[in-house]
Amino acid sequence: MHDGRTRKDLGESVLRGLYSLALYLLSPITLYHLVSRGFRVREYFLRWGERYAAYRANPGRPCVWLHAVSVGEVNAAAPVVNALLAQRPDIRWVVTTITPTGSARVRALWGERVEHVYLPYDLPGSVARFLEHFRPHLALIMETELWPNMLFGCRDQGIPVYILNARLSPRSLRGYRLLKPLIGRALRTVACVAAQSAGDGQRYQELGVRADQVRVLGNLKYDIAAPEGLEAFVERFRAALGAPRPVWIAASTHEGEEQAVLDIHRRLRARRPELLLLWAPRHPERFERVREAAAAQGWKVGTRSADTWPDGSHDVFVVDTLGELMAFYGCADVAFVGGSLQPVGGHNLLEPAAVGTPVVTGPHLHNFEEVSRRMDQAGALRIGADADAVGAALEALLGDADARQAMARAGCALVADGRGALRRTLELIGPDLPAPVAHVP
Template sequence: MPNVAKRKEPGEGVLRALYSFALYVLSPFTLYHLISRGFRVHEYFRRWDERYATYGSQPRRPCVWLHAVSVGEVNAAAPLVNVLLRQRPDIRWVITTITPTGSERVRALWGERVEHVYLPYDLPGSTARFLQHFQPSLGLIMETELWPNMLFGCRDLGIPVYILNARLSARSLRGYRLLRPLIGRALRTVKCVAAQSAADGRRFQKLGATAAQVQVIGNLKYDVAVPDCLDAVRAAFSAALARPRPVWLAASTHEGEEAAVIAIHRRLRARWPDLLLLWAPRHPERFARVQALAAEAGWKVGTRRGGHWPRPDDDVFVIDTLGELMAFYGCADVAFVGGSLQPIGGHNLLEPAAVGTAVVTGPHLHNFAEISRRMDEAGALRIGADAEAVGAALEALLADPGTRQAMTEAGATLIEQGQGALQRTLALVAADLPASADELAGAAVTAS
């Protein structure tokens, strides 16, 4: 493992002071952000003390800290956390997110087996209080969350930090250009950047990591676990419909994509009048709006909340719950993955492939460039240049079961070939996990 920067580099103090001063000046806007988001998602009105690292309880024993900004990163971390919870039940886990949906996903996956708090804003005082309170012995940061004061604080306290499943798009690299002198110094304090791909690794080096810090580990998303409930959900779904119907799913859609979903469903129902749309908006604050839009289009709409299933005469079924999307992928003939008709960067394309559903997406895929390229080359993905092309691809696949089957087989093969990042990640961080009781006992015997 490389030697990381344990002392301040030249110029660090000045850059940190300027950065922190700017954050303090802008800190009133954090309240505006929380209030404005709270009118849409009430959870943003709660737990403000965590956002500023003010804790009422006393510090507890040291922990392993994992940060996953939102739902996608929590899902990517899930295989790793699940294995370590089984192997090392003695470890105290603290998992931070930034979004309430990420918080809900943590609770849905692990309940009280882990502790969850929101990551505090990157103010020097807040990061210092967070580290003092939770006393992490190890920090694991998922994907691309680079907060300089937090990283410097870990360095100053001797806390090893790994950036796991690390990805950095060319667009994100350009976005860091103004802060690159500071970010580069902060990046050189981490023990390892476990990159998803060689291209990600090269971009992290351009940002400031040393070649010795970067290891290409692969993408944890390939180690996706099929939900245990998949067969049960499929059976209940089929029983609720009462008859075979064609089904497509629009997943992780954003506000600017909703009109396109309405237009595509209207187009497809002209050919298949009994076609059912399963619709899972990306953000919970859009659940009610999407339901209203579908009703305004003249369709009968059902919702999942409360454990309901589609009724036989539903035209649209809104999945207004969290944590069930992957199982519902398995109920669809073909799925469109959103965040891709706008320059958002796309969302997880492997989940529908893992449950045997053909996948269609739009052109904006910079957050999943490597995965989308590999799926496209393998014949496991259809990429539409715009909403019209996405609709045409969905129509062609609904009409061609043979092509859908070939796509799902190609996707399954690709996922199988891509797996292994989980075991490599476990091996990478093993040396910095807290010592187990047996290891401590052995060390005590050796010392005596």
């Protein structure tokens, strides 16, 4: 028994040492990454100390730490954080992200009610400083953020780790192939993998998680709530337009999809000259680029930041703000969700469905495999094989109010039926939450 444990510890030490050495040797690339991204998104030039767990402030009291890599994961975590902020106002929350857009979303949702820093790189020294500074009582990691040194560091300090809303596509599983011996050991340290689906749970087991660590709780994205004041928002939108106009939205689009959006809008306007495009690129650095690209087509282009609302003269309206996408989904007759005409893997299809907007998407949906399958089977989604097919689906729906209504009903019903992951998640992590305190200084 002792020899077996020694061999296991030695194997872990060797794998961790090789992994950490590789990260240290690659450290200059992290600086290059920050600089190169900074030329496109200036926020990447800021707060470098946090990337290496160098903090000026003194440590605070122990916290519950939640990590969500970017906007999508922050939105998925929102029901959990919101519920616990209401139920347990005594808890100190620290939320980490990797991207500036994720950081902005954290601030938009919770302001100063939570602390936010960037997750440090998975270097042993940075991990140790992060855990020593924040002293997490509990760690909640969203979806598929698997950093071995951080997981081992939490185990070594007795911090229970839950991977919430856990998903792992076949493609991601293949991507972890080289690190599987190390990732498997790291994953066996976590308290629980709360999987979105049985398939996700099975793939986590193939990566190294024990069967008894996996619980299939469903997808937290189904527990999404419509934005407060949505009805009034839509009324203001329509009042600004003046006369009724057909509206479609291209949401979460990526750079390689932008020409397709322009081509589709031109094609749709050939039949419906009054058609308005709402355009919400995935990344803020693309806001001005898509505005310029649409203006170059000869269209009159408005933006949320400059014009507030589109009027009867606008052909395209760029949603160049964060946190308002669901509200603008509610203003559209039909939605195209991007990240799906390229092998990005798609983006959240449930947000438009939750506000009653029919959804069209491209074929690349590996990040939303289970959701897209269920929506397709329910009649709440149309999947185009390519940009031309997406355009045809949008054109058909714009001309068929009955079909739009049927898809809207199916989408709303599917979201309602899928709810429940939030309750199950809160029950799961409840025993490891810190004991209540009577007074928060």
